[in-house]
Amino acid sequence: xxxxxxxxxxxxxxxxxxxxxxxxxxxxxxxxxxxxxxxxxxxxxxxxxxxxxxxxxxxxxxxxxxxxxxxxxxxxxxxxxxxxxxxxxxxxxxxxxxxxxxxxxxxxxxxxxxxxxxxxxxxxxxxxxxxxxxxxxxxxxxxxxxxxxxxxxxxxxxxxxxxxxxxxxxxxxxxxxxxxxxxxxxxxxxxxxxxxxxxxxxxxxxxxxxxxxxxxxxxxxxxxxxxxxxxxxxxxxxxxxxxxxxxxxxxxxxxxxxxxxxxxxxxxxxxxxxxxxxxxxxxxxxxxxxxxxxxxxxxxxxxxxxxxxxxxxxxxxxxxxxxxxxxxxxxxxxx
Amino acid sequence: xxxxxxxxxxxxxxxxxxxxxxxxxxxxxxxxxxxxxxxxxxxxxxxxxxxxxxxxxxxxxxxxxxxxxxxxxxxxxxxxxxxxxxxxxxxxxxxxxxxxxxxxxxxxxxxxxxxxxxxxxxxxxxxxxxxxxxxxxxxxxxxxxxxxxxxxxxxxxxxxxxxxxxxxxxxxxxxxxxxxxxxxxxxxxxxxxxxxxxxxxxxxxxxxxxxxxxxxxxxxxxxxxxxxxxxxxxxxxxxxxxxxxxxxxxxxxxxxxxxxxxxxxxxxxxxxxxxxxxxxxxxxxxxxxxxxxxxxxxxxxxxxxxxxxxxxxxxxxxxxxxxxxxxxxxxxxxx
Numbered sequence: 001x002x003x004x005x006x007x008x009x010x011x012x013x014x015x016x017x018x019x020x021x022x023x024x025x026x027x028x029x030x031x032x033x034x035x036x037x038x039x040x041x042x043x044x045x046x047x048x049x050x051x052x053x054x055x056x057x058x059x060x061x062x063x064x065x066x067x068x069x070x071x072x073x074x075x076x077x078x079x080x081x082x083x084x085x086x087x088x089x090x091x092x093x094x095x096x097x098x099x100x101x102x103x104x105x106x107x108x109x110x111x112x113x114x115x116x117x118x119x120x121x122x123x124x125x126x127x128x129x130x131x132x133x134x135x136x137x138x139x140x141x142x143x144x145x146x147x148x149x150x151x152x153x154x155x156x157x158x159x160x161x162x163x164x165x166x167x168x169x170x171x172x173x174x175x176x177x178x179x180x181x182x183x184x185x186x187x188x189x190x191x192x193x194x195x196x197x198x199x200x201x202x203x204x205x206x207x208x209x210x211x212x213x214x215x216x217x218x219x220x221x222x223x224x225x226x227x228x229x230x231x232x233x234x235x236x237x238x239x240x241x242x243x244x245x246x247x248x249x250x251x252x253x254x255x256x257x258x259x260x261x262x263x264x265x266x267x268x269x270x271x272x273x274x275x276x277x278x279x280x281x282x283x284x285x286x287x288x289x290x291x292x293x294x295x296x297x298x299x300x301x302x303x304x305x306x307x308x309x310x311x312x313x314x315x316x317x318x319x320x321x322x323x324x325x326x327x328x329x330x331x332x333x334x335x
Numbered sequence: 336x337x338x339x340x341x342x343x344x345x346x347x348x349x350x351x352x353x354x355x356x357x358x359x360x361x362x363x364x365x366x367x368x369x370x371x372x373x374x375x376x377x378x379x380x381x382x383x384x385x386x387x388x389x390x391x392x393x394x395x396x397x398x399x400x401x402x403x404x405x406x407x408x409x410x411x412x413x414x415x416x417x418x419x420x421x422x423x424x425x426x427x428x429x430x431x432x433x434x435x436x437x438x439x440x441x442x443x444x445x446x447x448x449x450x451x452x453x454x455x456x457x458x459x460x461x462x463x464x465x466x467x468x469x470x471x472x473x474x475x476x477x478x479x480x481x482x483x484x485x486x487x488x489x490x491x492x493x494x495x496x497x498x499x500x501x502x503x504x505x506x507x508x509x510x511x512x513x514x515x516x517x518x519x520x521x522x523x524x525x526x527x528x529x530x531x532x533x534x535x536x537x538x539x540x541x542x543x544x545x546x547x548x549x550x551x552x553x554x555x556x557x558x559x560x561x562x563x564x565x566x567x568x569x570x571x572x573x574x575x576x577x578x579x580x581x582x583x584x585x586x587x588x589x590x591x592x593x594x595x596x597x598x599x600x601x602x603x604x605x606x607x608x609x610x611x612x613x614x615x616x617x618x619x620x621x622x623x624x625x626x627x628x629x630x631x632x633x634x635x636x637x638x639x640x641x642x643x644x645x646x647x648x649x650x651x652x653x654x655x656x657x658x659x660x661x662x663x664x665x666x667x668x669x670x
Contacts, residue, residue, distance in 0.1 A: 026377060026482070027416070027482055027484055030485075030562070031416070031484050031485055031486075031562075032381060032412040032413075032415040032416055032485070032545075032546060032547050033379045033380055033381035033412045033413055033415070033416045033418070033473070033475070034379070034380050034381070035377055035378070035379050035380075035416065035477070035482045036377060036378050036380060037376065037377055038373050038376060038377055038378045039376050041372065041373060041374050041376055042361060042370055042371060042372055042373055043370070043371050043373045043378045043474060044368045044369070044370050045368055045369050045370075045371060045422075045424055045457065045458065045472070045474060046367060046368035046369070046424070046458065047424040047425070047426045047458060047459055047460050047470070047472055048426070048460045049426040049427075049428055049460050049461070049462040049468075049470060050462070051428055051462050051463070051464045054462060054463060054464070055462070077367040077368045078367075078368055080367040080368070081362070081366070081367055081368045081370065083368070087380075089380055089381070089382040089472055090382070091382045091383070091384040091426070091470040091472075092384075093384055093386055093468060122380065123380065123381065123382060124382055125382050125383045125384045126384070127384040127385070127386050127389060127390070128386070128389060129386045129389070129466070129468065130465070130466070131464070131465065133384075133428060133464065133468055133470075135382070135384060135426040135468075135470030137380070137382055137424055137472035138368075139378060139380060139474075140368070142370070147361070147362050147370045149362055149366050150365075150366055150367070151366075210367075211367060212367050227365070227366075
């Protein structure tokens with residue numbers, strides 16, 4: 001059954017039946033707007049767009065994965081402010097001839113990732129369009145914590161990261177080369193699992209700045225350095241580089257090259273390939289990077305990976321990074 | 336200068352400079368997420384998608400108008416819950432070759448409508464795509480009022496409307512016929528002005544149900560009738576039908592017909608043309624329709640236009656309405 005057979009309202013009614021309604025959802029799907037409890041008296045809100053052919057490919061990812069990844073990307077923005085995720089609103093543009101099943105599976109993926117993050121899907125909108133586009137707004141609650149912006153890093157702070165790095169970029173390189181393993185890396189590209197809990201944890205510990213690594217660690221820390229007026233020096237020897245990434249590099253070296261991957265997370269330049277390149281310039285794992293005062297005791301989610309100094313920009317092992325450091329929204333194309 | 340010349344971050348920085356920052360914006364544009372004061376302890380949130388060729392045409396509307404209309408559409412959803420608008424988040428997909436000026440003018444239109452409604456633009460995202468798509472999320476504050484859903488209408492209640500009806504539909508019919516007047520109707524189609532204040536006012540008066548007329552009065556009241564389990568009988572003699580609409584009908588009758596307008600607000604069926612048809616089936620003016628207990632004293636924003644009875648569905652002057660009653664998302668195309 002196609003969407004135009006079932007109709008927008010039939011489809012939305014089917015979502016309302018399938019989606020668990022959160023305790024914080026005072027008015028849910030099916031009215032002019034949702035009403036959510038936000039007991040902190042503030043709301044944290046972030047919007048992301050995902051466009052078919054630029055941010056995902058339907059031949060590389062199933063609908064659950066596309067939905068799960070879209071949700072993860074946006075929920076991670078809340079964590080990066082120190083907030084607990086509350087709810088998503090989902091705008092979905094799809095061709096009218098698309099099957100209702102495909103859309104329902106995408107929404108199921110969204111809902112599954114929401115459940116992992118402690119959030120719900122509270123509303124949305126649908127429209128017909130020639131290509132699939134997903135617009136997600138995530139809303140979160142600070143529970144009394146101060147929001148952690150990009151602007152508070154100070155010289156003397158330590159840099160730390162939480163979550164995995166480079167997995168999604170390696171998975172993308174493998175897909176682009178027509179390879180089907182190492183499977184965990186391809187799975188990480190299709191559906192990342194951000195470390196949501198680490199965000200509120202960092203806020204509670206007094207993190208001075210925090211960001212979600214969506215474009216690449218070097219590029220995203222550049223935003224923190226600029227907003228804070230500091231220099232950030234990454235110590236690459238302290239970054240987690242799991243053996244899986246070396247396995248991926250070996251598999252790629254042994255495979256014929258059908259073309260260069262230039263999608264989000266690939267970094268798009270030759271110096272960004274290989275295990276350390278993926279870790280430094282790969283986005284889309286939605287790891288968190290934060291700065292902390294030098295005496296802050298860091299719990300296990302967090303790994304120290306560098307320091308904040310006087311100056312500007314981002315260094316890797318004391319050197320200016322030679323590549324681009326990450327994905328460029330109006331320059332790169334995921335195909 | 337094109338968007339790809341200026342870059343996503345350059346463009347976003349230019350928005351941050353131009354947009355007034357509201358008192359309720361605790362963290363604004365340029366971080367992972369916005370943080371907004373929501374002193375009520377609840378947030379009202381609504382998402383809408385607008386797709387080029389389906390919801391607007393760039394040869395019929397300038398960028399300020401497209402932005403202003405997109406904002407109005409979404410802010411009206413907040414009013415229909417009884418909320419005061421606080422902020423918009425804007426996801427914008429545009430071709431990379433589009434001029435930065437075009438996008439900045441669109442954002443200026445968004446911001447202008449926000450100012451009219453008492454809200455600000457607090458954040459967003461940009462992506463490149465083949466056609467323009469605008470995804471807006473509006474966030475609002477109930478200020479202690481109970482939200483007014485679609486589900487509370489009771490037999491014996493009166494139906495009342497606030498705002499103009501049929502103007503946008505008439506303007507669309509004029510544009511489709513290649514006419515340039517009456518100008519106020521074409522202006523109303525390009526940039527509607529919803530009666531934002533009437534929403535919180537109705538909530539304070541104890542409105543039992545409320546909806547934003549986006550698809551058409553008959554169609555949208557159908558949602559209220561269904562959600563409330565009642566019948567709503569529109570008394571067409573009490574609806575405001577200004578002489579401008581008769582002027583438009585006369586202009587159309589005198590013009591050669593280049594085709595039938597089938598866009599949002601036109602109703603899409605032959606019985607929906609003409610002044611009363613536009614009023615009954617035209618959407619996009621974002622008037623508000625609400626039901627009130629029979630003894631409620633209604634202030635000047637509100638005009639009584641019918642009654643709620645036992646039964647189901649929507650009647651016009653006691654009869655089943657012969658047409659579709661409004662716009663169908665996955666059926667109609669605006670071109």
